[in-house]
Amino acid sequence: MISSDLISTLRRLSRSDNLYIMQLLISELAQQETDLIKPE
8 A cells, every 4th residue: 555645756857757766666566577577
């Protein structure tokens, strides 16, 4: 669950900061997915 403080902080950020955060989170998620399907 995401804290209400985090949501409040994100809402105060600029559009470009929010886009950067989205890019960061998507990159992290993509890396986790890649790690799951990599053969060992």
